[in-house]
Amino acid sequence: MVNYLIRRLFQMMVVILLSSMAIYAIMNLAPGGPLSGINLGADRKSRLSPEEIRRIEEFLGLHRPLHWRYIVWLLGEDWLDEVGLKSLQRTSCREIATECTRGVIRFDFGDSWRLAAGQKVIDLIWFRLPNTLLLMTSATLLSLLVAIPIGIYSAVRQYSLLDYAATTFAFFGTAMPVFWFGLMMIFIFSGPRSPWHQVLGLPYLPTGNNFSLRPPQPGSLLYVLGATPGSPLDRAVHLILPTIVLSLLYMAGWSRYTRSSMLEVLRQDYVRTARAKGLVERVVIMKHALRNALIPIVTILTLEIPGIFSGAVITETIFNYKGMGRLYYDALQADDWPVVMALLFITSLLVVFANLLADILYTIVDPRIRLE
């Protein structure tokens, strides 16, 4: 096991290094470059001279040759002075030593260019991370709470009416474009003009954001519940629709996985033995079968973690939910490359670690499997 882990960690480092290169190459080899559009639409007066553009480049560190830009992005620029490469540092780093970036490897992703110019990217991410974690956790919990019972039922009563209904639901779930589903949910349930409120007269949900800024209006669910802006209750109500939208796709997939895994286990001899011993069907299913059926689910769940994170890009964008997905979308819109690269890098870290976690969890839930 220890040997295996050491080998795995080594492999992981190689993969992370490669993906950091890929991310960097994609961002920096694309035609144009970050300053290409800077004079677009500028009139004669506000047009920047080549000298000014050079100064901006030196300020942002774009004056370095491509390979040095990558090395600095990865390892930081604070050590450049010591090896006599002071000219490669950014202007601010040359003047104040504490302004130097310390590189992705030390979790310093540099400063944001546009979204929050001058702020550390890592601070932006730390600020957004709890929101995304909250959304991911609630969506995962909701989809598991729905998917596993559906999966069990479909397997135990295979080809029953409900099994067919679940199959159809799974197809709908996988084919559903998340962005449209999100918009439709907003249209139906959110805001005072929604049919939910207008036709049925029921309290409407907030259209977006993580919490309200103003006291709730009469007619809204927030008003009915008496939620004060910024309170946990207020945040929970804002979480309802994004959670439902984000969990739909996973519900569909996971109910299928549970079903097929459960079907396989129910065919096993030991299940027949358990029944032959005269155990109640409920015990056979919940205790003997389900435990084994959940083994593959655990790994699939772990492998989905990065997927949920990137899936949240669309959901968070539609609901204007201030998490990392929305940050990613905003950074792309604003050409804020340090933020984009940081988020891509973190996602690929997540993927690699999720893979390792899945393998380790596998040996824990199924002791028959040994990692060589």
Place this chain on the structure above:
Amino acid sequence: MATAELQAEALLTVREESYLLIVWRRFRRHRVALMGAVILLAFILIAALAPWIAPYDPYAQNLLLKNAGPSPAHWLGTDELGRDVLSRLIYAARISLAVAFVVTLISQTTGALIGAISGYFGGWVDNLIQRVVDFMLTLPLLPLLLTISALLSDVTIPGLTREWSSVVIIILVLSVFGWMGSARLVRGVVLSLREQTFTEAARALGMSDLQIVIRHMIPNAMAPIIVSATLSLGTVIILEAALSFLGFGVQPPVPTWGNMLNNAQADMWTQPFKAIIPGFCIFLTSLSFNFVGDGLRDALDPRLKR
């Protein structure tokens, strides 16, 4: 004795059925798949006949009639530049379906070839290709697609306008990140076929490796390839729509269901059908591709059934 003779006689008179006929018979039994196929056929017909069906030019603006509601002249009203929504919807079917088909064709063909080479040659070739596939599968797909299309959004391909360049770029980007699945699939099939006698016979007859791969390996892997291609069509439809919806995909004025949905967002409560219909088209095509794929899986090879 007598019955055995009768059966033997009956066997002689039974008409031989072609493989395609058997597949069609099995497929027909799958009601939902059949429905999906009919819906897709309708969409494909609409897309192919767009210039004859569409009541207006999808690009013709009528600034005197902006954001109009439904009327006898404009069944689904007009958009923010006074263009006929129904005509744009019809032409959007063209773009969305064409993108999906071209991407699937490119990615599945390259995937199949790469997979076949990987499985057939084995050794270091296989190892290298599989590591590349593993690596590409670790890359986060949606954020990466968004990033690349955002970066390439200013690029114009010589001879094309900016918005048509965006169509070509989306096709390329989606193809580059779409081949891994079919490569894995075909590799698996080829690994098992490689050891079979007919491959040995082909080699003994003096066929070259490439000929064996193209003439024997890929045709034998056709059933799973067709299934995966059909399912991939549904995925590509959604991905392209997502990119266009977020503003990084196909650029207006070229209509796709994704960017039409983006346009309709603003007036969602006053004219909801303008947001409901394009999204429903995306959903319906993607759902139909999924159903047809499932039906084909059962029809082409019952052993593949999940």
